[in-house]
Amino acid sequence: MTSTTTPRPLLATQAVTKAFHALVAVFEVSIEAYPGQILGIIGPNGAGKSTLFNVITGAVPLTAGRVLLEGRDITGLPMHRVARLGVARTFQNIRLFREMSVVENVMVGRHARGRSGILSAVLRLPSTRREDSTLLDRAMAYLELVGLAGRWQQPAGALTTGQQRLLELARALAAEPKVLLLDEPAAGLNTRETETLSDFIQCIPGELASSVVLIEHDMRLVMRASHRVAVIDRGRKIADGPPAEVQEDRAVIAAYLGDDFLARDTSRGRRPVEGRP
Amino acid sequence: MGTEATPLAEEPTTPRPGIRPAKVAGWALLCAIALAPVVARSGYLSSMGCQIATSAIIVVGLGLLMGYAGQISLGHAAFYAIGAYSSAILTTKAGVHPLLALCAGAAASALLALIVGTPALRLHGHYLAMFTLGLGIIVQIAIEQGKRLTNGFDGITGIPALDLGFICLDSDPRMYGATVVALVGCVLAARNLVDSRPGRALRALHESEEAASACGVDVARAKLEVFVLSAVMAAVAGSLYAHTIQFVSPEPFGVQFSVQLVVMMVVGGSTSVGGPVAGAALFTLVKQLLQDAGEKVRWVGYLDTVLFGSVLVLVVVFCPKGLAAVRLPAILGGRTFVGETRGDS
């Protein structure tokens, strides 16, 4: 799918490089995420995908390059500033607040949308109470969205892995982010759960977040959901384009996909998402 | 989405807000302490109660800092001292109204905490612990040496009673009542905080700073705020102490008291309201008991440090959440914010 009237990218990295001492984990990678679209990122283990997310969100300082959000330079901003500007993420190795209840996790996810400070909280002013009760309703709405509303009171640590991934998703969505970064959301899920998740993720752009960047090892999920796919190998971007094109790309096949994948999966290609232009 | 697969029978994994013996004991102790001086009309009990309530106020703040922000302070006696000495100096030497002096002490304490905490709290746990330990020692030396202001080891006498306008707290039982009211206020404040937006942020960053930041929580600032809040509570306790005893000297504000506050906090546990109060009560009573026994048998009086040290180690090893949370599996147990508001919304 080549869009002729491409709008300005919502999130862009420009020649981002990240070196851990001698190890160059990410080298001059430029990606662009457009509004209303899902950008898939694939690559072998240790390619530098998660590191790219860490650099974008400010979790680790980058070595060179720039990160732009809606054209604004957000390079080097601390994590919470990036989050408040509208970038939410999930983690490859789930990072929930395990001792807090399910709904409280989502409420923390919406932290940036709240205003009450420590003083009004200590005094429990009426404005704070109002804010908290609407916050609770919103959080419950997000839980209903991912189907966890029934477990709102449980400690997050008591959920199954699949449920925990969904909760992380809900927590990230609750911030109403502009860009949602998903790091292997299907890892540890069974086929049926992955299937449902895939449908759900395809509904996110434009509805729950403007744009999604999706790191995933599950090829079927990525190729089905993404509008565009970037391939990273050993820290470098080796291909970027519509799923169908990327699958044909010689460099990608050589570096990553392998022949047997093509034999199995080319027929599927990208399926247009119903109900959206 | 995948949730229907698991049977509903699993539902009550949430710890129910049922009756926990430790919690009941905590509340019973609280009520008993609160009523004892009134029932017995005893000056001894009142002053004992004052001591407990004063310590408990500091421990409530310390509990927020340690239990929720995961930071440790070994210098809270310094903030306590600042409150006490502000009240003492301003009321005796400058004729300032006691309430105003109390506020001044709290403000000075907050300011110091703000300065100290700005870089130190970004660092790992042991940095703040050492930093506050050093601060405590410096404040103590300053009090001992700054004779013109503090009278050094001689201390400041003649601190006036706390006059609230409608009532003058000029007797031990009255002062005791005021301290208990302040304690209840602090406990309520702590409860409110834990179940609020900034409180949830604190609990979140305690579990994962990275995930909390990714949710937009300014981790350094959240820690700083709770540090300042706990310093203010300690200063208020100090002011109340000064007006109760009507005399201050350097001795009770040493590093030892800072460490003892940590013992009270850890032993009681920060995870419930009763914890800090129970910790302070238990500690103060045992200490007093040993002191009284020490008058007769010398070495019994020297037992305190060993005892508190071993109890501290044992509690951390065997029930890390404190005695008040022995049966509490999760940090908040059954009493979550949600459980309460859900009903009335």
Add this chain to the structure above:
Amino acid sequence: MSLADQLVQYVIAGLSGGLVYGLVALGLTVIYNATGVINFAQGEFVMLGGMSAVALNAAGMPLWLSAVLAVAIVTAVGIGLVRLAIYPVRDRPALSVIIVTIGASLVLQGGAKLLWGPDAVRLRSFSGDTPIRLGAGGIEPQRLWVAGLALLTVVAVHGFFTWTAHGKAMRAVSLNRAAARLCGINADSVVALAFGLSAATAALAGVALTPVEMMRCSQGTHYTLAGFLAAVVGGLGNGFGAVVGGLVLGLLEALSKGLISSGYARAIALGVALLVLWLRPQGLLGRRR
């Protein structure tokens, strides 16, 4: 006495005191590198060394034997501390381990109080109290003992880490615990060794110091703090920096004692060190992380 003579005295006092701080800091660093833990009971080893030497000497033992035995006893206490208190919490969050070492310091301090009472005690000097003449003034020979023993210990510790298999194993553990374990190094025994080693060095410092500075059971906290600040000023984790940091701190204290105010001396030294920590958490010699 001229100012220059006085300065020489202050500097010598500062250097010998500073070497003690440096030794405590070195012990803290050894433990920190092996375990990632700051041992809040470190200063108690100094106190225990001094107090137990005094007690043994008072019981009629010759000075040298009391000194050796005191060091041996404190070393055993250090290893016992690991077994009893540190092991049970080694997989817990840092806060728990810190609190456990604080508890341990209370136990040691309280134990000393119970055994020997709260009063300050003094040990006989190793080689008399006749000052060695130096310009117009003189210095106590014990100061030279302190400095000499401390220096010797620093060299010995350095040699241990450079030349012996155990020392190399400890360095390996501090670099990468998991990898060291794969190479067959027993991390637990390395941790015990680290505590034993740093307890021994601290105890030696305490024994040497007790004839010049009186020792009392509550003294340990000061050495813990001074040792930590010295270690941090020198860049936490760096053994050489720890010793240098100790010297800086000691000099600062001795000079402000002589030139500014004896009452405030400790506060000034601590204050400056805290200021360094406040402005440069990575220390003077450390690199920004």
